[in-house]
Amino acid sequence: MGQEEDLELYRSRLLESLNGRSSRSLRNASDPIQVYINERRVGELEGRGIGATLQVQCVDHIDTVQLRTEEGILLGGLAAPEQGFRTDRLRLSVDTIELCVHNTAQGGTLSALFSPAPSFWGRVWKGIVDVTDRLTARRPDTAIAYGGAYGMRTVAFTQALLAIAVVGLVADRATIWMTPEPTPSPVVQTASLPASPPAETARLEQQLDEVARMQAKIGEALASQQNGIVQLHQAVAKLSSTQESVASSVVMVKEEVKEEVKEELEKRLEAVGRETDRTTRHVANKGRIEQEQLEAAIHSLTADNDRLSKEVAGLEENNQSLKAKLQTAVANVPKSADPSPERLLKMADSMQGNQQPFLFWVTFSEGTSQESIDQWVNGMKGHKGALNEGWQEVRIIPPPVPPDRFLEQIRGEKIIKAARINQ
Amino acid sequence: MQLTGMQNTLGKSQSMSDRTATVSRLEEVVSTSEEFDRIVSQALPMLLDRATGYTKRFLRETGQWNDDIEHEKFALRWGAEYLERFLVCGRSEVPCRPLFLFDSLVAKQHSKPEPFCYHPDLLRPLGRFVDGLVARAVVSRDALIAIYHHSYGWGPGEVIAVTGLNGLESQRIYKNFRRWRDTGWQRTMDEMGMTKAELAELGNQQQRHRQRFNSEAEQLIRVAQAHYRKSEPDHYPCLSRSQWGEMFTQGYGCDYRIWHLALCLDCMQTAWGLGSSGSAVGEKPRLELQVRP
Ligand SMILES: [Zn+2]
Numbered sequence: 001m002g003q004e005e006d007l008e009l010y011r012s013r014l015l016e017s018l019n020g021r022s023s024r025s026l027r028n029a030s031d032p033i034q035v036y037i038n039e040r041r042v043g044e045l046e047g048r049g050i051g052a053t054l055q056v057q058c059v060d061h062i063d064t065v066q067l068r069t070e071e072g073i074l075l076g077g078l079a080a081p082e083q084g085f086r087t088d089r090l091r092l093s094v095d096t097i098e099l100c101v102h103n104t105a106q107g108g109t110l111s112a113l114f115s116p117a118p119s120f121w122g123r124v125w126k127g128i129v130d131v132t133d134r135l136t137a138r139r140p141d142t143a144i145a146y147g148g149a150y151g152m153r154t155v156a157f158t159q160a161l162l163a164i165a166v167v168g169l170v171a172d173r174a175t176i177w178m179t180p181e182p183t184p185s186p187v188v189q190t191a192s193l194p195a196s197p198p199a200e201t202a203r204l205e206q207q208l209d210e211v212a213r214m215q216a217k218i219g220e221a222l223a224s225q226q227n228g229i230v231q232l233h234q235a236v237a238k239l240s241s242t243q244e245s246v247a248s249s250v251v252m253v254k255e256e257v258k259e260e261v262k263e264e265l266e267k268r269l270e271a272v273g274r275e276t277d278r279t280t281r282h283v284a285n286k287g288r289i290e291q292e293q294l295e296a297a298i299h300s301l302t303a304d305n306d307r308l309s310k311e312v313a314g315l316e317e318n319n320q321s322l323k324a325k326l327q328t329a330v331a332n333v334p335k336s337a338d339p340s341p342e343r344l345l346k347m348a349d350s351m352q353g354n355q356q357p358f359l360f361w362v363t364f365s366e367g368t369s370q371e372s373i374d375q376w377v378n379g380m381k382g383h384k385g386a387l388n389e390g391w392q393e394v395r396i397i398p399p400p401v402p403p404d405r406f407l408e409q410i411r412g413e414k415i416i417k418a419a420r421i422n423q
Numbered sequence: 424m425q426l427t428g429m430q431n432t433l434g435k436s437q438s439m440s441d442r443t444a445t446v447s448r449l450e451e452v453v454s455t456s457e458e459f460d461r462i463v464s465q466a467l468p469m470l471l472d473r474a475t476g477y478t479k480r481f482l483r484e485t486g487q488w489n490d491d492i493e494h495e496k497f498a499l500r501w502g503a504e505y506l507e508r509f510l511v512c513g514r515s516e517v518p519c520r521p522l523f524l525f526d527s528l529v530a531k532q533h534s535k536p537e538p539f540c541y542h543p544d545l546l547r548p549l550g551r552f553v554d555g556l557v558a559r560a561v562v563s564r565d566a567l568i569a570i571y572h573h574s575y576g577w578g579p580g581e582v583i584a585v586t587g588l589n590g591l592e593s594q595r596i597y598k599n600f601r602r603w604r605d606t607g608w609q610r611t612m613d614e615m616g617m618t619k620a621e622l623a624e625l626g627n628q629q630q631r632h633r634q635r636f637n638s639e640a641e642q643l644i645r646v647a648q649a650h651y652r653k654s655e656p657d658h659y660p661c662l663s664r665s666q667w668g669e670m671f672t673q674g675y676g677c678d679y680r681i682w683h684l685a686l687c688l689d690c691m692q693t694a695w696g697l698g699s700s701g702s703a704v705g706e707k708p709r710l711e712l713q714v715r716p
């Protein structure tokens with residue numbers, strides 16, 4: 001082949017792939033979306049679950065934001081102005097991602113919010129909470145017959161935790177980048193807007209509106225997730241207050257509960273599947289969404305269902321290890337001792353495989369160099385998070401001592417001027 | 424207007440007048456994203472040639488140009504890269520004049536300190552293969568994971584063991600491998616302009632002059648990694664053995680491990696053996712470039 005032909009072939013291939021961009025925008029719904037700022041990877045956005053959010057604060061201005069699949073396909077993005085806001089809503093088949101970039105003299109902030117096809121996960125979430133409620137409240141008689149209700153309840157709770165963890169609704173599970181809302185309120189942002197000619201005002205107002213709406217949505221999503229977590233905590237509190245002993249038959253009881261949880265989950269899955277069919281038909285009748293999007297919706301819902309069933313299998317596996325751990329725990333507890341529910345809870349936590357990071361804020365002594373700050377953070381095996389009015393957010397794996405003690409400890413260090421938990 | 428020798432002579436006058444019309448449409452203001460998509464998608468060939476022309480000029484002015492097909496391909500590849508970014512990000516800039524926006528986007532890229540990884544050796548087939556692979560790893564997790572395979576010949580199980588991943592992350596690695604084999608590798612080869620003949624020739628060299636092939640590949644991959652590692656999150660520096668050790672034993676920094684170890688031959692040596700918990704640790708891995716996925 002001649003060189004010119006080779007080159008011409010290459011050129012037409014590149015054009016073809018640029019042309020085909022829009023038709024390949026279909027995405028496997030369960031894969032996370034890779035987020036890039038100024039062509040540098042900053043994290044990922046869970047491509048499922050209600051209201052997954054990603055917030056990134058940069059020292060530099062944000063010029064561009066790009067979203068890509070794991071294959072590297074550019075799904076969308078935006079270019080941001082030097083100063084002020086830019087918001088955009090990207091549609092990925094049936095899901096949407098809302099992006100908001102805010103550039104100031106101090107740097108840039110990106111907020112991204114993922115909203116899946118309407119209310120699918122909301123139903124799954126509610127379903128799981130229902131199961132938890134029922135299992136924690138139920139059948140004390142049988143349990144007593146086995147020699148102690150509490151072991152069983154604890155186990156049921158552990159199961160619920162696992163279920164929630166695998167379904168992926170615990171918001172900041174693995175991503176160190178997700179932070180709960182350090183965004184200033186829209187009102188404050190108005191003040192920092194650059195002065196603009198009247199013609200611009202309308203557009204800015206509209207953008208502000210969008211910002212406010214998006215923040216409200218992030219708030220809602222977080223609230224709904226936190227609500228679930230609060231309910232679980234309440235369940236634990238109830239357990240702890242009545243906990244007396246772990247019966248030697250705990251493993252036997254657990255076996256039974258395990259079956260029950262599994263059955264419930266499977267029932268749920270079926271129900272979700274039926275709902276899915278109904279939703280899909282409904283959507284089809286309305287004819288609002290085009291064929292391609294519809295196919296993507298079905299694909300993504302089936303994939304999610306598929307994944308859920310796999311994760312039920314995964315639960316089963318986790319159960320085996322839970323069983324082993326409980327057996328060891330029971331064996332290690334002197335029969336007369338009073339094993340605390342906290343210990344079981346910790347076991348449940350450790351079974352989730354990933355601890356939530358511990359966040360705190362510090363300011364550094366005058367004249368501390370960036371290098372020694374980095375060294376200090378590295379020394380703690382930590383990551384730097386947001387920077388806000390001189391306060392640096394730091395994430396570490398949870399310290400072995402209580403938070404107050406931990407803060408006392410680091411306040412004693414030369415490099416630290418002040419430390420606190422909340423922003 | 425720069426026209427390259429590859430244009431079909433018969434179609435030239437036709438395409439000249441088409442182009443004038445396209446250009447003037449692109450100079451007008453578009454006010455919605457949909458309009459932007461429509462106007463721009465009709466002008467892809469012209470925009471590709473324009474970006475390629477700018478890139479050539481940049482290479483000439485910085486003393487990095489040579490009149491050969493390798494350089495032509497390099498300029499085309501980056502032209503296409505810029506155009507793709509323009510298609511995606513430009514639509515958020517409405518109202519705008521697309522052509523001016525496009526020119527300023529390319530100019531902005533070229534005003535960066537090192538807009539791309541240029542090295543004469545990276546333009547030859549082996550270099551292009553390596554450059555394409557590492558460049559792709561920056562934007563694609565599939566390609567990133569594939570680097571472990573192409574550098575050391577590992578399968579998913581080995582990648583999981585070496586990087587010390589947990590269950591959830593492991594599933595993802597299998598998926599990454601599958602997609603890379605199915606489509607990712609071929610797409611990357613196409614986008615780098617690797618021909619079947621070139622790939623076959625690389626396979627040949629690998630068979631016949633294994634050592635020379637691998638030591639050349641190692642030099643090239645070091646050049647490429649040093650350039651593209653800048654796209655890692657900036658808190659992912661090289662670490663000492665004990666720092667890696669802590670990360671592995673305490674099970675944090677999953678992304679850190681995956682990203683950095685794929686893009687740093689030295690740290691792979693440093694961290695070798697930390698991940699394969701308990702199992703016998705073999706010799707430190709040596710670069711054994713694999714051409715096929
Ligand atoms: Zn903002």
Ligand SMILES: [Zn+2]
Pocket residue numbers: 660661662683687689690691
């Ligand atoms: Zn390194």
